[in-house]
Amino acid sequence: RKEVEQDPGPFNVPEGATVAFNCTYSNSASQSFFWYRQDCRKEPKLLMSVYSSGNEDGRFTAQLNRASQYISLLIRDSKLSDSATYLCVVNQNTGGFKTIFGAGTRLFVKA
Amino acid sequence: NAGVTQTPKFQVLKTGQSMTLQCAQDMNHNSMYWYRQDPGMGLRLIYYSASEGTTDKGEVPNGYNVSRLNKREFSLRLESAAPSQTSVYFCASSETRNEQYFGPGTRLTVT
Numbered sequence: 001r002k003e004v005e006q007d008p009g010p011f012n013v014p015e016g017a018t019v020a021f022n023c024t025y026s027n028s029a030s031q032s033f034f035w036y037r038q039d040c041r042k043e044p045k046l047l048m049s050v051y052s053s054g055n056e057d058g059r060f061t062a063q064l065n066r067a068s069q070y071i072s073l074l075i076r077d078s079k080l081s082d083s084a085t086y087l088c089v090v091n092q093n094t095g096g097f098k099t100i101f102g103a104g105t106r107l108f109v110k111a
Numbered sequence: 112n113a114g115v116t117q118t119p120k121f122q123v124l125k126t127g128q129s130m131t132l133q134c135a136q137d138m139n140h141n142s143m144y145w146y147r148q149d150p151g152m153g154l155r156l157i158y159y160s161a162s163e164g165t166t167d168k169g170e171v172p173n174g175y176n177v178s179r180l181n182k183r184e185f186s187l188r189l190e191s192a193a194p195s196q197t198s199v200y201f202c203a204s205s206e207t208r209n210e211q212y213f214g215p216g217t218r219l220t221v222t
Contacts, residue, residue: 032208
């Protein structure tokens with residue numbers, strides 16, 4: 001089992017749609033959680049951190065469920081510019097600090 | 112403020128050739144990282160350096176060496192390239208264990 005698993009995708013949605021990405025992690029001692037965005041043939045960039053209480057940044061909402069070891073990202077009112085790959089990232093500190101990236105979920109937003 | 116820079120952007124090597132990938136950051140970050148990204152897989156950590164003068168192995172260090180030349184620069188060397196090392200290589204830096212800032216990547220093909 002992969003340490004961080006994401007929906008396989010790709011997701012194809014029309015502009016204006018709401019889309020949700022899910023991510024599960026296997027190590028219950030994981031400490032911090034993030035969503036990164038990666039455009040085609042570009043480097044990953046931090047989209048938002050994920051807090052236990054849930055957090056929102058404009059059209060983006062991230063949630064964490066520690067009991068189920070599950071992270072989600074909700075994008076409301078999708079724009080063409082949201083088309084990208086979304087990476088779930090988990091930091092662990094068991095036997096040494098480690099950052100683990102999910103394989104990513106590709107999103108295509110169409111007009 | 113250039114952030115994280117990497118050279119070269121593209122490289123083609125023959126099996127057995129050697130090369131060094133260069134990375135520099137101007138954000139005065141203590142920690143620097145080398146990742147590889149392959150299709151269908153998350154970024155995998157090759158080596159990291161928590162501070163100037165220290166380096167540690169990541170998940171996939173075999174076939175690579177690194178040098179933390181000073182606080183700004185962290186290089187990755189392939190001593191004898193193999194086709195399995197065909198990948199996109201990203202350098203990153205961070206101050207805290209939260210946001211990592213990535214360079215634009217090096218696309219390496221080994222024939």
